Amino acid sequence: MIVSTQRDTALTRNQSLVLEALADAKGPLTAYAILDQLRDRGMRAPPQVYRALDKLVADGMVHRLESINAFVVCQLPDCGSRETMIFAICSDCSQVTEIRDGGVGDRFQAVAEQAAFSVHKSIVELRGRCAHCRAS
Numbered sequence: 001m002i003v004s005t006q007r008d009t010a011l012t013r014n015q016s017l018v019l020e021a022l023a024d025a026k027g028p029l030t031a032y033a034i035l036d037q038l039r040d041r042g043m044r045a046p047p048q049v050y051r052a053l054d055k056l057v058a059d060g061m062v063h064r065l066e067s068i069n070a071f072v073v074c075q076l077p078d079c080g081s082r083e084t085m086i087f088a089i090c091s092d093c094s095q096v097t098e099i100r101d102g103g104v105g106d107r108f109q110a111v112a113e114q115a116a117f118s119v120h121k122s123i124v125e126l127r128g129r130c131a132h133c134r135a136s
Contacts, residue, residue: 011055017041018052019073022062027094028070065089065096067125072096084108084122090130097130 011019021037022029029037031049043049053071056062060079062071065087072087075098079085084105088097104124112119 012052014043014048014052015055017043018049019056019061022071022073025072028065028068028072028089028096030070034071063087063098063123065125066123067127072098074098076100083119084124086124086126088126088128088130090133091127092129092133095130095132 017038018034021034031046031053034053035043035046035049038049053062053064057064057071061074063074063079063085064071068089079098084101086099086101086104088099090096105122108122109119
């Protein structure tokens with residue numbers, strides 16, 4: 001699968017392989033699951049995967065889901081420009097939906113300002129069941 005990146009960033013071979021593995025995945029992948037998939041393509045050690053993931057996350061092409069310590073490809077354009085990211089994670093099928101809602105970020109910013117705190121980034125993870133799993 002060819003993955004379009006949201007920035008004009010030149011990717012290394014390892015970064016491209018990791019991004020492709022995530023794009024082809026049916027759900028979030030851990031770093032070790034990515035490594036297992038890419039062993040036959042030359043990736044042999046966890047640091048190779050982690051370095052690639054670090055760069056892809058920094059460039060806004062991939063997101064780390066903190067609650068499940070896994071990674072997904074960014075689904076929304078100009079993602080790196082947002083302070084708040086919202087993910088709906090299905091507990092049954094592991095589908096992840098990235099949601100854009102500026103109001104949530106504005107509310108977080110207001111709460112932070114009341115505490116004299118400056119927010120650089122916030123991540124909200126909603127856990128539950130997707131519409132498909134609820135219907136089955």
